Amino acid sequence: DQQVKQNSPSLSVQEGRISILNCDYTNSMFDYFLWYKKYPAEGPTFLISISSIKDKNEDGRFTVFLNKSAKHLSLHIVPSQPGDSAVYFCAASEYGGSQGNLIFGKGTKLSVKP
């Protein structure tokens, strides 16, 4: 049973517009959430994270929103750039869980068109 779900396998956005990537989770014990970006044939790059005690975290063009009651988080990229085209993975970790036990979603492939 998937505990972290990214229901959109792909997303296409025009350059300069907003990209919104969504992630849902089922485990209410998750208390830390992360977004990673991955280019083909490279390792995932850590982008931004959010603790469950917050509902928003911002870093430059990237903002993550967390809605605990809905068990939903989203990553907003504004403005989107062609270099943002990559696969984005949502990941979650459980408080008190084993060191390093990140649960990943299946990823959403973002294409930003010039």
Added chain:
Amino acid sequence: DTEVTQTPKHLVMGMTNKKSLKCEQHMGHRAMYWYKQKAKKPPELMFVYSYEKLSINESVPSRFSPECPNSSLLNLHLHALQPEDSALYLCASSQVGGGRSYEQYFGPGTRLTVT
């Protein structure tokens, strides 16, 4: 320095070969990880080392043997692999304990092909 390096970048090996994957980080992290990633799938955790001690082995077959010689280095020894073991093998590192311990930093991976 926020880099995790992995060698080799690509590896092709036969089912009877013995080879090793190497990973190095100089971020002062005391937790290091091996993941396996198949195409269009998320990374799957294989092993976790915390303070150079193996803390998690996610039921990985014994043909994969991890080793952590010191706090900066992590090896994965491979022997008698199967073609289905072909994948991208990723190394990652993080702090231990505290909020930032969740933030893992990944290397570029080794693309392994077993023939």
